[in-house]
Amino acid sequence: METLSLTRLATIMAALRHKENGCPWDLVQDFDTIAPYTIEEAYEVAEAIALRDMAELKKELGDLLFQVVFHSRMAEEAGHFALADVVTALCEKMERRHPHIFGDGTRARDADTQKDEWERIKAEERAAAGAPEKPVSALDGVATALPALMRAEKLQARAARVGFEWHDVSGVRAKLDEELAEFDAATDDAHRAEEIGDVLFVLANLARRHGIDPETALRAGNAKFERRFKAMESLAGPDFPALPLDAQEDYWQQVKAAERR
Template structure:
């Protein structure tokens, strides 16, 4: 990676990249890893994991050039974190203590993990506070000092995933419904508000209410223990398969999609569904 980034003899494209410019490529590699897993293609998975690892190496090299950190530091940091967050496996955070079978149940492990993460956030905030020498108003300082349960959910997460995380965090603090019925009622309420916004031709309200519908749909998924991202990917795959089937059917008879009537396309769609797609 050092050679690829060499200003004189390296690759021009690699040399031009920054931490920000790599983000789209990293997301693409993550989704390709997911695709390989869902397809059960372990040969492809091996290659895609290598591509994802390359992204980590790339970021680390750029950071090293900027004097921030390097790949060795990244590896050391995750090692220390795993030791620290698994005291039931590594007593006193030491690999030398490994070998004692834990008596904790899975839910106890998860609760302990969250407790350790909270303590880490407090310590990290304290370090940042000590390192900052900015002048702020008392009101701003008070806001900065407050720690929300939602602060740990990254803002850059894909929207569906972030909605799921936000809801789960809020639910841990008791902000949730105890059963599915009111969650479904909330979705119907949001749909009604969306329809009203359309009738009023209120563009901003339409945008807001559609977002609320999607957020409510994610909440339903959480309550029935379904991953909404996986569910939506499944819907995308079914749509793609059925659409391709219709294309092939029309092509076999010399017809085109845009020259077919809505009723004919709907008939073919239902036929595609009946075929098992």
Template sequence: MATYDLDDLLTLMARLRDPVDGCPWDLKQDFASIVRHTLEEAYEVADTIERQDWPHLKDELGDLLFQVIFYARLGDESGHFDFAAIVDNLVRKLLRRHPHVFPAGTLASRAGDMQRSEQQVSATWELIKQEEREGKASPGVLDDIPAALPGLSRALKLQKRASGVGFDWNDPLLVLDKIEEEIGELREAIARGAQDEITDEMGDLLFAQVNLARHLGVDPETAVRSTNAKFVRRFAHIEDAVTASGRDWDSFSLDELDAFWNEAKVRGL
């Protein structure tokens, strides 16, 4: 049986947006309206990978690809760009950012025996990106880090970028000191009952914890997602125990529920 290819997908997208006989839902969409769907699809890809659900990953990657195709169609209709322009821009950017693989800046060029360490490659990557930023209207160090990123991910990127210009501690123990300082300030805000201050200090504490994770080589978003999954597994054990008891939730003390939690830990959940 013949398989569909990328051209078929582009044709399908054009048909969905056909003003005469296209899909009413697709015709209603614009750049802003499909952003939330794009974010959802990206998270579904991440979730599938974390669960190692390989049979469904192909499906989720297809859904994510469709988001790019949708944006390309909208860009074509508005005269801003088309799919070919997206691909061309991407290939040119990746050629430029990988001189260790494409030394002449062409797909045909090869580095041969030239070997570079991961640290050297990362340093070159950041230098090239900095040059690209300086070529734009707003060359600020932090200007191109998207505000719409999840909070922990954006905090990490902000800190990495600031570290690249020397604004950073050189010892994770100093970051631990900062966390303890932020905890003290949060305690004071709680004692005063000042909600605005509590929110502000809580943000500072989370930001400092992201900084510590970075210094320890831990991705904070990955770490908290792993902890979320662990919490779900252990809470499911508590739920099963409560259901098996035949009692209502409110008849259990926190100590009893905590005992179920500890059982889950012992079982390696």
């Protein structure tokens, strides 16, 4: 097996970004233009995992790693940091956040205990990095670029750690009814958009309280709808778009019944 070599990968990236002999496409990129590709590659990794396609996962992990190398190279060119600095910072963080492995040797009782310890250490790091003029918040560090449902769940989990949480799930369910009523009472588009945002935020909390990842649940819901809709189109044939809604619904019910068998 070939020895793992980040140096080789970094050399390839440097050649692609060479000012005189590099690739024209790579040369005109910057952090902003590459960021969407980074996000896309992360989702392609997730899709390969969902499909349990290990050959595809190997390829997609490579593509994601290349994004790290690309950003690191651009940062090095600008005099900020290099790939080696990224790897070193990561190693130091992993060692710092796992004192039970690399520190005093005290073992965590279970995964949940270790997760709590991880979050405690992260909170200490955020506090240490805070500017005096900007008070540290329990919500600091939840990236704004996350998918909205994922970010909602993370914000709610952070708030819960400092006690801002309903005592039981019935409080969340009551809040959902309240927000739906406010949506129904909205009188203009802007107000309705605001209220549907509140509904979705509470739904994310309801999912979290039941131990369900809302982003994963919605992704599964999307996949189920897509699968059933395509099956419905296949049953109905090319005339499907011209069918009345009740006829389309009949095909939908056929597909659902076939899945249950």
